[in-house]
Amino acid sequence: MYLFNKYKNCSYCNEPFNDKLWCKKCDPxxxxxxxxxxxxxxxxxxxxxxxxxxxxxxxxxxxxxxxxxxxxxxxxxxxxxxxxxxxxxxxxxxxxxxxxxxxxxxxxxxxxxxxxxxxxxxxxxxxxxxxxxxxxxxxxxxxxxxxxxxxxxxxxxxxxxxxxxxFGNMGNLRDILSNNFNYILWKDKIKLLHDLVTDLQYAHRLKCFHNDFRSENILRNNALYFISDFGSTFGVVMAEFSSGKTPFYNRKHNLSLAFDICNGLRPEFGEGTPDIYKRLSYKCMNANPDERPTSNELYRILRFWYSAIIGDNTEKLGKDIKAIFEKADTEIPNIITSYGTDPDAVYVSREFTFNNLPKPANSSMITSYLNEEHYEDSQLYGLGVASSFLPNV
The missing domain is CATH 3.30.200.20 (Phosphorylase Kinase; domain 1)
Incomplete structure (x- = not known):
């Protein structure tokens, strides 16, 4: 339908309207x-x-x-x-x-x-x-x-x-993990993480860094996932993908937990989680932010892993990665995802003011994971693989 205009000039550019509602130079x-x-x-x-x-x-x-x-x-x-x-x-x-x-x-x-x-x-x-x-x-x-x-x-x-x-018509990722965790294979988890990193890349290009990035803020609409807010760390979400449990579900979210996190406490991983996956997650949760991977590095690693899992590999590197995640798939049905949460574990955004927190540090376990990277392990990340060899996903 056409809408007619009773005014003579556009209030934005002051040019005359034509005989319809619209100003050709401006807008309806x-x-x-x-x-x-x-x-x-x-x-x-x-x-x-x-x-x-x-x-x-x-x-x-x-x-x-x-x-x-x-x-x-x-x-x-x-x-x-x-x-x-x-x-x-x-x-x-x-x-x-x-x-x-x-x-x-x-x-x-x-x-x-x-x-x-x-x-x-x-x-x-x-x-x-x-x-x-x-x-x-x-x-x-x-x-x-x-x-x-x-x-x-x-x-x-x-x-x-x-x-x-x-409207995300299938709820948030926390709901989906709660209801379907034992049916989600590693290839699906890696693909989802890859897609989320793509969103983070756009955010980082706009000089935005995530402040509230957690499963409740990842919405699903049919087959697509969207980040609705940004925060925590990508590594925490990786841990939740692995265990099916919200981080620190059995702890009061208070000053004591904040102290323990500063001293190296990190969320748990599910049984059978591949070491290369844990290592990447721990890198993201490194107490030293300068040593965390960039969104571009995460994108390349996850893209390589997913390509290896779904591909028909002829190279040893691709075969090794595929075998690692296929073995981890066999553990998924055995992971128990029913758990009780502490009544003071609150998963909504809140502002805390804690004074005299210790300087953030990695635990000895995380340090061992980060320091035990042999050359073969670095290859498993796919960092040495030229992007021209990686298919689109």
């Missing part, structure tokens, strides 16, 4: 006028995403969505800094198609199931909050497979801002 006026979030910085951010695609409306942009266009809101998760809801976006995402002579036509949209992330205490949205929202937007722009970001709205009662996101 209905997306940029007649609304405000109540915060000028937020308004400017949303409108700039629209202006940035004015020459190519096949691109993506954010929308300000009136709260009354959201229905069937249900709380599905809660963290220390936000609440997450499922909901129906009644109008669905706006889409347009350019017609002859530069006239834009609004296409029919469908109701869409979405996730709403309400930011606690965001009534007067701070620069820090807005920077995090902008970061998610930039990650989505840089990687089309990232969790889709549709728009922003506001709770009319609490005045808190809410981001409108793609």
């Amino acid at each position: 006026r209905c997306l940029i006028e007649c609304w405000t979030s109540g915060n000028s910085d937020t308004d400017e951010f949303i409108k700039n995403t629209i202006y940035n695609v004015r020459h190519d409306f096949s691109g993506v942009f954010l929308e300000w969505v009136p709260f009354n266009r959201i229905s069937d809101i249900k709380l599905i998760g809660e963290g220390g800094f936000s609440k997450v809801y499922s909901a129906i976006w009644i109008n669905g995402k706006s889409s347009y198609k350019v017609r002859n002579y530069g006239i834009w036509e609004k296409l029919v949209s469908q109701p869409t199931k979405v996730a709403l992330k309400k930011l606690n205490g965001s009534q007067n949205i701070s620069v820090d909050y807005l920077d995090k929202i902008k970061l998610h937007w930039n990650l989505y722009l840089s990687n089309p497979d990232f969790l889709k970001f549709y728009g922003i709205t506001k709770d009319p009662k609490t005045k808190e801002f809410i981001t409108i996101l793609q």
